[in-house]
Structure formats: structure tokens, C-alpha cells
């Protein structure tokens with residue numbers, strides 16, 4: 511997913527909530543208070559759900575960093591996307607410009623996202639929201655260095671295999687027989 515897709519696919523709060531539900535519940539809403547799956551969606555525009563077991567109503571944001579936020583979910587999604595993609599980190603000032611929010615709000619969002627990233631359950635949800643592989647989160651430059659490893663062995667491999675064809679097969683195994 512990229513920034514353009516967030517704008518196109520989740521243009522309003524309702525589509526964002528639907529996406530959050532899909533990322534968090536994967537089609538099986540669970541009551542965040544008692545864990546029951548015995549729930550039903552209510553028909554209101556805010557997409558609340560009712561739990562038949564503990565008789566509470568809840569929305570998908572309960573227990574997430576998005577709970578009781580005044581910021582549109584779309585901006586949260588963008589913040590997550592920007593932060594997860596920023597290899598060298600993102601300043602609150604930059605985030606405030608990108609999201610068109612004041613610096614304090616940007617700072618608060620950044621802190622909440624950073625904190626969420628340290629907790630497996632929350633990290634998984636954030637990754638699911640922006641459809642990124644959870645293992646790539648946190649800007650893994652090590653993936654590049656790891657990629658250099660096989661590349662180096664690959665470059666060192668051709669010379670040895672290249673020398674074998676140039677030397678005739680008889681020459682190639684004669685030293686070996688001299689050795690033994």
C-alpha cells in the first residue's frame with residue numbers, strides 16, 4: 511500500500527473504520543472487553559458493535575491507539591505509513607507538515623505509534639493496516655546488508671567456476687593426481 515492508495519481507498523472515516531475492522535478482526539469481530547465473538551454490528555453510522563455476553567457496545571478502536579482520538583483515521587493511517595517507511599525516522603515537525611496538524615498533535619501521534627511498535631499485538635495491527643510485512647517494520651537496513659552476503663559469494667563463485675572451463679579437463683585434474 512502507498513500514500514495514494516490510502517487517499518483513494520479510505521477517503522472517509524467510515525471506510526477507514528471498515529478497514530481497521532478487517533485488519534484487526536479479519537471478519538470475526540471480538541468484544542474487546544470479554545473476548546466474546548457473540549456480537550452483532552449495530553446499524554449506526556459509527557459502526558459500533560454489541561456484545562451479547564457482557565452487554566456492552568464497542569467500536570473497533572477500543573484497545574487500540576486510535577481509541578478516543580479526535581484525529582481522522584485517515585491521518586493516522588498516513589502517519590503509520592510515513593513512519594514505517596521513514597528509514598531514518600521522521601521528525602514531529604515533518605509529520606506535522608505532512609499531515610497538516612499542529613506540532614503537538616504530530617508529536618503525540620508519533621509517540622503513540624512508536625510505543626505501539628514495541629508491542630507485538632499493536633505492531634501486527636499497524637502492519638496489517640498499511641499492509642506491510644511486519645518483519646520489515648522498523649526500517650530493516652540489515653536486509654540490504656544480508657543481501658550483500660549472497661551477492662559477494664556469488665561474485666566470488668564465478669572466478670573459481672570460470673577457471674575450471676578455461677583449464678582443460680586433463681590439466682585440471684593432473685595437479686590433483688600429482689598431489690595424491
Ligand SMILES: [Zn+2]
Nearest residue numbers: 541544561564
Ligand atoms: Zn463482551
